[in-house]
Amino acid sequence: NAVELGDYSHYMQKEIFEQPQALSNTLEMISGAGQLLPGIFGAEAADIFNQVDSVLIIACGTSSYAGMTAKYWIEQVAGIACNVEIASEYRYRQSVPNPKQLVVVISQSGETADTLAALHHAKAQGHAFTLAICNVPESAIIRETALRFITRAGPEIGVASTKAFTTQLSALFLLTLLLAKAKQRLSEANEKAYLDELRHLPIAVDKVLALEPSIKAWAMHFANKHHALFLGRGRHYPIALEGALKLKEISYIHAEAYPAGELKHGPLALVDSEMPVVVVAPNDEMLEKLKANMQEVSARGGQLYVFADGGSSVKSSEGVHVLQMPEHYGLLSPVLHVVALQLLSYHVALVKGTDVDKPRNLAKSVTVE
Numbered sequence: 001n002a003v004e005l006g007d008y009s010h011y012m013q014k015e016i017f018e019q020p021q022a023l024s025n026t027l028e029m030i031s032g033a034g035q036l037l038p039g040i041f042g043a044e045a046a047d048i049f050n051q052v053d054s055v056l057i058i059a060c061g062t063s064s065y066a067g068m069t070a071k072y073w074i075e076q077v078a079g080i081a082c083n084v085e086i087a088s089e090y091r092y093r094q095s096v097p098n099p100k101q102l103v104v105v106i107s108q109s110g111e112t113a114d115t116l117a118a119l120h121h122a123k124a125q126g127h128a129f130t131l132a133i134c135n136v137p138e139s140a141i142i143r144e145t146a147l148r149f150i151t152r153a154g155p156e157i158g159v160a161s162t163k164a165f166t167t168q169l170s171a172l173f174l175l176t177l178l179l180a181k182a183k184q185r186l187s188e189a190n191e192k193a194y195l196d197e198l199r200h201l202p203i204a205v206d207k208v209l210a211l212e213p214s215i216k217a218w219a220m221h222f223a224n225k226h227h228a229l230f231l232g233r234g235r236h237y238p239i240a241l242e243g244a245l246k247l248k249e250i251s252y253i254h255a256e257a258y259p260a261g262e263l264k265h266g267p268l269a270l271v272d273s274e275m276p277v278v279v280v281a282p283n284d285e286m287l288e289k290l291k292a293n294m295q296e297v298s299a300r301g302g303q304l305y306v307f308a309d310g311g312s313s314v315k316s317s318e319g320v321h322v323l324q325m326p327e328h329y330g331l332l333s334p335v336l337h338v339v340a341l342q343l344l345s346y347h348v349a350l351v352k353g354t355d356v357d358k359p360r361n362l363a364k365s366v367t368v369e
């Protein structure tokens with residue numbers, strides 16, 4: 001173990017820091033490409049992408065939050081409807097199958113019982129356009145879909161998923177671009193620009209990793225708390241969900257995530273100085289709305305921990321702690337923000353002394369129902 005871990009204290013920390021490499025491995029096929037070709041999702045991908053009229057993403061846990069993020073991308077960039085379902089719900093629910101829908105299953109392990117069963121259910125309902133995004137090439141799920149994309153995160157040992165998630169996001173962004181192309185919604189210039197942003201992603205993630213000392217300092221403020229609230233809007237709402245999940249999983253602090261616009265419909269009643277409120281606040285279309293939501297928290301004496309970026313212009317003040325992300329990253333900024341949240345939960349868990357890589361009651365891959 002000591003050898004494999006090198007200078008790191010835990011697999012989770014190692015895996016967080018492997019993300020730039022995991023991303024560049026996963027995106028290797030576009031390293032020199034001027035344009036994207038559907039073949040990266042399989043031989044039949046061109047044909048299938050042309051026929052699909054919508055997307056249905058099915059997954060569990062962290063993988064489902066990758067799917068939720070992709071919903072924002074797919075609807076905005078490709079202009080087709082995208083829904084996301086939790087596998088354990090979908091498999092038992094009476095749904096209305098649409099054979100022109102692309103069914104995407106996302107799974108790090110490719111062995112999650114509910115996700116596999118949901119895929120079987122979709123196929124039995126007449127869905128033939130199926131795609132697996134998976135990190136394990138020899139897994140069960142990979143063998144059962146018409147199309148596939150293998151993320152190249154490498155083995156993920158820590159129970160709480162990190163590098164699998166960001167590589168899933170990169171794969172889903174490639175899918176978004178290819179669907180947009182198939183639907184004639186992507187100009188050549190935009191395609192080039194997005195490819196450049198993807199290629200730059202590992203460097204951008206590296207810069208987020210360099211924030212570790214400041215994030216570690218924040219962790220001290222969380223370790224003695226019993227509850228935390230995570231807020232985001234738009235494509236950063238699923239990132240707030242993932243940040244809350246990470247904190248629950250490894251530090252055992254009760255954490256909830258809300259789309260910030262929902263604050264006044266309930267969670268605001270919980271806000272006091274004892275419940276830190278983490279805000280994912282890049283300079284996107286929703287920033288002004290989000291700032292108003294932060295004001296609602298401050299007015300009730302809540303402590304804000306804001307992950308802003310270059311363009312956000314959120315100022316620190318009494319009760320408002322701000323960490324500036326190094327770059328503003330547009331559509332891909334969920335990938336950067338989640339890395340900061342991973343580091344936060346990791347350091348909170350360290351202060352609390354929990355078993356970071358093997359949190360109580362949880363398993364890396366849930367192969368029974």
Ligand code: G6P
Pocket residue numbers: 060061062063106107108109110111112115159160161362363364365366
């Ligand atoms: C378990 C793991 C999570 C993971 C989920 C789905 O709960 O602890 O990290 O997100 O399963 O796993 P999958 O392998 O299907 O992505």
